[in-house]
Amino acid sequence: MENVTFDYPAWTVNDSDGLCNISLSPEEVLSHTYIHSIICAFGLIGNVLVMITYGFYKTTKTMTDVYLFNVAVADLIFVVALPLIAHNEQNGWPMGSVACKMLRSAYSINLYSGMLLLACISxxxxxxxxxxxRSFGxxxxxxxxxxxxxSAVWVFALFLTLPTLIYTELFEEHDLIELSSTLTCELTFKHRxxxxxxxxxxxxxxxxxxxxLPxxxxxxxxxxxxxxxxxxxxxxxxxxxxxxxAVVVVFIMCHFPYNVTLLIHTVFLFMERSCxxxxxxxxxxxTSRSIAYLHCCLNPxxxxxIGVKFRSHFRKILSDLWCFGKKYLYSARLSCGTSEVCISGLRTSEGSNIMSSFSA
Known part of the structure; x- marks a missing residue:
């Protein structure tokens, strides 16, 4: 039985030259690396702050709060996996088959759970x-x-990710021109x-x-x-x-180009293509996939x-971080004084100034 890879093969038929290399150029790989690094940095910071705010600072929870917390979890799973995926794509796949399956499944889980949760928020x-x-009581x-x-959304997302999880395998890709081979992580099948x-x-x-659907x-x-x-x-x-x-336009701008390109690619999948x-x-x-990735750092x-209540809780995080820094950089006498009341290591007068500087 032959192995058939789902991801794009390294070679495709060309009428004039027979075989050709269709891998991305070094310049394209470098530009995607920079874009993915920016997405990872901003996505990590933004979604962690959302999780901290809704998990520890916002005591009164609403349905939207629970949805937003889960969206942040879904986006965080992806932004953590993104640099590992990019590194392995550029350097073969040295992390083994288990990491291959888990990292490749991270995008699918983020896609299905994140998009469905955004639909729930709407x-x-x-x-x-x-x-x-109407009210839920x-x-x-x-x-x-x-x-x-x-919970139902996460279970459904995991169910839809099963094909990626099951069929993703390490695949040895042979370069017929350079006479070399690299180990890649792709969807691989034994039956045509x-x-x-x-x-x-x-x-x-x-x-x-x-x-x-979303x-x-x-x-x-x-x-x-x-x-x-x-x-x-x-x-x-x-x-x-x-x-x-803004919510609707950003959603369309991020995901529409990739889905149109994916549709075109799927339509031409079984047709003969030139190099x-x-x-x-x-x-x-x-390129359109990188644009779609941007949505995970724009969601926060x-x-x-944008919400006023969230910003007030976020200011509380900043004031607590300020207190934490003051506690370890200065002595208690210098940071709080002897006659002023200090809350969490921060003078009340100083805290009010910081709070007012972040007001809407």
Missing amino acids: CDRYIAIVQAR SRSHAVMYSRLIC KTAELMKVMVPSLQMAVGFL LVVMVFCYSSIMCTLLKAHNSQRHKAIRVVW EEEKTRLTVLA VLYAF
């Missing part, structure tokens, strides 16, 4: 604004329902029919569940929310409408830092 906001009379019941929904099925099913699930839900919910806000006589409605527009066409298609696919800004 539904929660729709019920709170458009269907204001008390706060404790609402939080319980949201946790059950999040299984390969043909998975080549269509995996990207189709990504486009349908990871993009189209997009339809978000467009419906946020369109209804905007109509309700336009009818409301509220001084803050214009700001709320701008936030709604130059395949090079161009894979370059566009890699769009869904958390």
